[in-house]
Amino acid sequence: MSVDLLKLVEYGGCSAKIPAKQLEEILKFLPLPFDPDILVDIDTHDDAGVYRINDELALVLTTDFFPPVCGDPYEFGQIAAANSISDVYAMGGDPVLALNIMMFPAKDLPMEAYAEILKGGFDKAAEAGVRIIGGHTIDDSPPKYGLAVVGFIHPYKIITNAGAKPGDKLILTKPVGTGVIMTAQRMGIADQADIEEAKRQMKLLNRTGAEVMKKHGIRGATDITGFGLAGHALKMARASKVSMNINMKNVPLIGKAYNLVDDGCIPGASFRNMEYAENDTSFAAELDYNLKMIAFDAQTSGGLLMSVPPEKANSVIVDLHLAGLTSSAIIGKVSGKQDKYIHL
Incomplete structure (x- = not known):
């Protein structure tokens, strides 16, 4: 067919x-x-x-x-x-x-x-x-x-977006860039390998990441979808009454997503997401423009963003990698509430 x-x-x-x-x-x-x-x-x-x-x-x-x-x-x-x-x-x-x-x-x-x-x-x-x-x-x-x-x-084992605590490390379980790559496909400029990898990531259940969260007693998390990494982090920071510092250089990307942004492939949803979050976000002077826009790229069936106590972070990463989520990475940390909720 x-x-x-x-x-x-x-x-x-x-x-x-x-x-x-x-x-x-x-x-x-x-x-x-x-x-x-x-x-x-x-x-x-x-x-x-x-x-x-x-x-x-x-x-x-x-x-x-x-x-x-x-x-x-x-x-x-x-x-x-x-x-x-x-x-x-x-x-x-x-x-x-x-x-x-x-x-x-x-x-x-x-x-x-x-x-x-x-x-x-x-x-x-x-x-x-x-x-x-x-x-x-x-x-x-x-x-x-x-x-x-x-x-x-179980009523006492719920993981919510209000569970982030100052000092926690932020762990992301899937690479980002699905919005950029699928837009590039429509424009005819995406590599087939990147398209296939983006679809593989979107079809990948978050079950494994959830199992690791439960094993380590994590209480704060969200999944990254249409409002982008920064947008969902903002909702989590607001709910938890904390600030989050995200190092975009540590955020895993799918294929040539960075280069596609450099070529001008920036989906409209990225600008809508940035408009929503920019008043609550501070941008480092050295933040690369491409990475800034990727922070707001709308993800479909994206990964889990976990807020993990620092003493557990390395063990969580090891377990995620062993479970096949090899792109999982520590991408930032949680602090007490500052002037802005999100720092990129």
Whole structure:
């Protein structure tokens, strides 16, 4: 089947998110329900909601969907599912059940493409041990796909974006640059090897990183998606009431992402993310412009950003590398609240 989903979209993957600045304005009008069993809600803009069932069990609930980030329907389904499930991993939970969310233009695409998207999602969910038990579809263009996911977690073992502490080291588990590389693909200037590596990273479940987090008792983390590394770090710093210092020279990059920015391949989402974060960010005089823009590059199904006690940092890195996450690196540190939340 020869179908190129990218011909139907302008923005794909997590770069299609509403800009963070607008989203925060919208959320101001959303009332917060009061219930002592709601353990995590939208107050800190965390990755998922958490609801306590009893003293031993809480539910992690999240949903995510977006337009295609790649041309192949099956791979799109895989990436969208991995991205949806990631929020449960970021909270330290075990994903269990999911529902499909699908918007599909029946008049523009063959039903075989629809089936391939769902199959990609099913296979990636099965890899994660998640059972897809239903869903909902509407006729809409461009196509969009994702999951509503339910996971289990112990109420006293939740990992949140409010758990960063001064002195912690910041560890990133995946390289960044998916937004730049997939944009370069649409422009016809990306190397095929970089495209394949970007898709591999997006299809890679954050399960291994989550297992390492839980092994070491990490309590502060988030996953890096549409608001970019700096944008999600900012949300984490605000929630934790700390500042974060990120050394962009230590941030792992996918392939030639740096050179592509140098060639002018800067996705529009990068500028929207920078507009959101720049008032709360200080930029070192020596910060390279390319790395500055990569800090705001919208990631799709990106890695975990962990806040790790300094005495555990080296052991966490060793375990991540042994588990196959060989790009994992210490990229910065947490300090007490300063004049700016983020320092690049």
